[in-house]
Amino acid sequence: MIRHKNFYGLLLVLVFSLILPAVVQAHPAVYHGKHYQAGVTLLQQGKITQAIHELEHAVLQSPQGAYLRKLAEAYEANGQYQKAADTYYREAQVHLKRGDTDAYLVVKGKGDALSSEIQLFVQEDGTYAKPQNLAKYEPSAGLYIGAFVEYDKNVGPKNVKAFNQITGKNHAIYYTYHEYGNPFPVNWAAQVKAAGAAIQLSLEPNKGLDIVQDNAYLREFARNAKQAGVPIFLRFASEMNGNWVAWNGNPAKYIEKFRLVSQVMKEEAPNVAMVWAPNSVPQKEITKYYPGDQWVDWVGINLYSVCFFNGDPNQPADTVNPLDLLDFVYKEYADQKPIMVAEYGATHYSTAGNLDATRFAVTKMNMLYQGVRMLYPRVKAIHWYSVNNLEKAHSADRRLNNFSLTENQKVLEAYKKMISDPYFLSQVQNGPFVTDDGGAKLKISPLAGMTVSSNGQIKGLGWVKTYDPYISKVVYKLDNKYLSESYQYPFGFTLDAGKLTSGKHVITAVAFDSKGREAARKDFIFNIK
The missing domain is CATH 2.60.40.10 (Immunoglobulins)
Structure with a gap:
C-alpha cells in the first residue's frame, strides 16, 4: 500500500510538472488586458508613474498598437520625451506592418515631434574638384536662393531687383505661375534675366491634361523659352498628388503628358530643366506620378510651415519640423536627381487664433535652410513664397497666413542674416547661358x-x-x-x-x-x- 501511495504521489507530481509551464506561459495572455485597463485608469487619475508601470507590463506581454499608444502618452505626460518618441515609433511600425500607411505617418509624426537629435559638422572653405555626373544647372555645392515676389506689395510686379535690394543679396532664381495655353512670358523672363537670375516657371494645365498636346502652341512656347537666353526650371503640373488640382487623379495620363512636354523641351529648348514637384502631402500618392529618370532633371517638392493644421487653432503644428516634410522625397529620389524646394513659406501671422508668429517663422526658416546644408546636401535650391495670403490668396479658405518676408522686419532681418552665408548661392551654374563653372567653394x-x-x-x-x-x-x-x-x-x-x-x-x-x-x-x- 505504501508503494501504491508513492506511485500516485509521483504521478501527481509528474502531471503538475507538465501542466505548470503551460499555466505560467498562459499567465501573460490572461493579464496584459488587466495591466492595460489599470494603466488607463491610473493615467486618468493623474497617477502617471504608476500608470507607466502597468502599461509597460501590458506592452511587454502584448505590444499591440493601443497599448503602445497609451504608454507613449504616459511617457509624454511624465516628461520622458525620448521614451515617448521611441514608443510612438514602435506603434507606427505596427500600423505599417498592417498596411495602414495613413496611420503610420500620423503616429510617426508624433514620434518625430518628440524625438531629440544632435549632430555636429565642420564647414571647410576652399576650392574643391567639381563632382562628376551633375545634373543640368546643379551646383557642385551650396544652394540656390529663390523667391516668388510678384504679389509682394513692397516689391511690386516685374521688379525682382527691388527684392534683391531689400534682402541685401541677389537671388539666383525667381519664379511665377503660368497658365498652360498662354504664350511664354517673354517680358517677365527678360526682367528676371536683367537682374542676373534664372527663372522657375510653374506651368499649370488648369483646364485639364487633355489640352497638353505636341502642337504649335507647345513648340512655340519651347522655342521662346530658348530665345529667352536664360536658365529655365520648368515645373510642369506640380502638386499632382493633391486632389485640389485639375491634373490629379490619373497617374498614367499625367506621366504621358509630362513626358510629352519633356521631350519637346529636349528637342527645342536645351536651356530648360524639367522639374517634377509633388506636394509634401498626401505622401502615399507621390510615387505613382513619377515620370521616370529620363524625363526629369530635378525633383522638387512644395511644403509650408504653418502654426495650425487646417487653420484650426485646436490643432497646433508648431512641433512640425520642415525637414520631416522633405524627408520622404529626398530619400526616394536624391540618389538620382538634385532636389529643390520649389515653394516654401513660414507664416509670421495666422488668422487662426489671431497669432503673431514671428518666432515661429524665424525658427522654421532656419530649421529648413540651415538644416538641409547639414543633413540633405543634395537639396540645391529653396524658393520662398513671399506673399501675404490674407490679401492675395485665390480663395477665402486660404486667407489664413502671411508669408511675406517684407511685411515683418524681424523675419526679414533673420532672412538677410541667414542668406548672407556663402553657402547660399546668387547665381545659377553648370548649364546653357551661364558663366560660372560650378566649382565647389x-x-x-x-x-x-x-x-x-x-x-x-x-x-x-x-x-x-x-x-x-x-x-x-x-x-x-x-x-x-x-x-x-x-x-x-x-x-x-x-x-x-x-x-x-x-x-x-x-x-x-x-x-x-x-x-x-x-x-x-x-x-x-x-x-x-
Missing part, C-alpha cells in the same frame, strides 16, 4: 571621427532638434571646459585648432529647451594631427 562634413589639421580655425555647425521647437541655446564644451554657446540654427561654434594638442579631443553639445531645462546632450570625438 566649400565642403561640409560630419565632425564625429574627423581628423583635423592643426592649422587655422574650425567652423562648426550644429543640427539640434528636441521635443521643444524653440531651443533657447546650445552650449558647447571642449574637453569638458566651456567653449561657447549659440542661440539659433545653425548653432555655430569655432575652434582654434592651432591651440589644441595633437590627438583625441571631445566636444560636448548641450541643448536647452525654451524654459532653460537641459533637453539633450551628446559627445563628439575628433582628432588633431
Whole structure:
C-alpha cells in the first residue's frame, strides 16, 4: 500500500510538472488586458508613474498598437520625451506592418515631434574638384536662393531687383505661375534675366491634361523659352498628388503628358530643366506620378510651415519640423536627381487664433535652410513664397497666413542674416547661358571621427532638434571646459585648432529647451594631427 501511495504521489507530481509551464506561459495572455485597463485608469487619475508601470507590463506581454499608444502618452505626460518618441515609433511600425500607411505617418509624426537629435559638422572653405555626373544647372555645392515676389506689395510686379535690394543679396532664381495655353512670358523672363537670375516657371494645365498636346502652341512656347537666353526650371503640373488640382487623379495620363512636354523641351529648348514637384502631402500618392529618370532633371517638392493644421487653432503644428516634410522625397529620389524646394513659406501671422508668429517663422526658416546644408546636401535650391495670403490668396479658405518676408522686419532681418552665408548661392551654374563653372567653394562634413589639421580655425555647425521647437541655446564644451554657446540654427561654434594638442579631443553639445531645462546632450570625438 505504501508503494501504491508513492506511485500516485509521483504521478501527481509528474502531471503538475507538465501542466505548470503551460499555466505560467498562459499567465501573460490572461493579464496584459488587466495591466492595460489599470494603466488607463491610473493615467486618468493623474497617477502617471504608476500608470507607466502597468502599461509597460501590458506592452511587454502584448505590444499591440493601443497599448503602445497609451504608454507613449504616459511617457509624454511624465516628461520622458525620448521614451515617448521611441514608443510612438514602435506603434507606427505596427500600423505599417498592417498596411495602414495613413496611420503610420500620423503616429510617426508624433514620434518625430518628440524625438531629440544632435549632430555636429565642420564647414571647410576652399576650392574643391567639381563632382562628376551633375545634373543640368546643379551646383557642385551650396544652394540656390529663390523667391516668388510678384504679389509682394513692397516689391511690386516685374521688379525682382527691388527684392534683391531689400534682402541685401541677389537671388539666383525667381519664379511665377503660368497658365498652360498662354504664350511664354517673354517680358517677365527678360526682367528676371536683367537682374542676373534664372527663372522657375510653374506651368499649370488648369483646364485639364487633355489640352497638353505636341502642337504649335507647345513648340512655340519651347522655342521662346530658348530665345529667352536664360536658365529655365520648368515645373510642369506640380502638386499632382493633391486632389485640389485639375491634373490629379490619373497617374498614367499625367506621366504621358509630362513626358510629352519633356521631350519637346529636349528637342527645342536645351536651356530648360524639367522639374517634377509633388506636394509634401498626401505622401502615399507621390510615387505613382513619377515620370521616370529620363524625363526629369530635378525633383522638387512644395511644403509650408504653418502654426495650425487646417487653420484650426485646436490643432497646433508648431512641433512640425520642415525637414520631416522633405524627408520622404529626398530619400526616394536624391540618389538620382538634385532636389529643390520649389515653394516654401513660414507664416509670421495666422488668422487662426489671431497669432503673431514671428518666432515661429524665424525658427522654421532656419530649421529648413540651415538644416538641409547639414543633413540633405543634395537639396540645391529653396524658393520662398513671399506673399501675404490674407490679401492675395485665390480663395477665402486660404486667407489664413502671411508669408511675406517684407511685411515683418524681424523675419526679414533673420532672412538677410541667414542668406548672407556663402553657402547660399546668387547665381545659377553648370548649364546653357551661364558663366560660372560650378566649382565647389566649400565642403561640409560630419565632425564625429574627423581628423583635423592643426592649422587655422574650425567652423562648426550644429543640427539640434528636441521635443521643444524653440531651443533657447546650445552650449558647447571642449574637453569638458566651456567653449561657447549659440542661440539659433545653425548653432555655430569655432575652434582654434592651432591651440589644441595633437590627438583625441571631445566636444560636448548641450541643448536647452525654451524654459532653460537641459533637453539633450551628446559627445563628439575628433582628432588633431
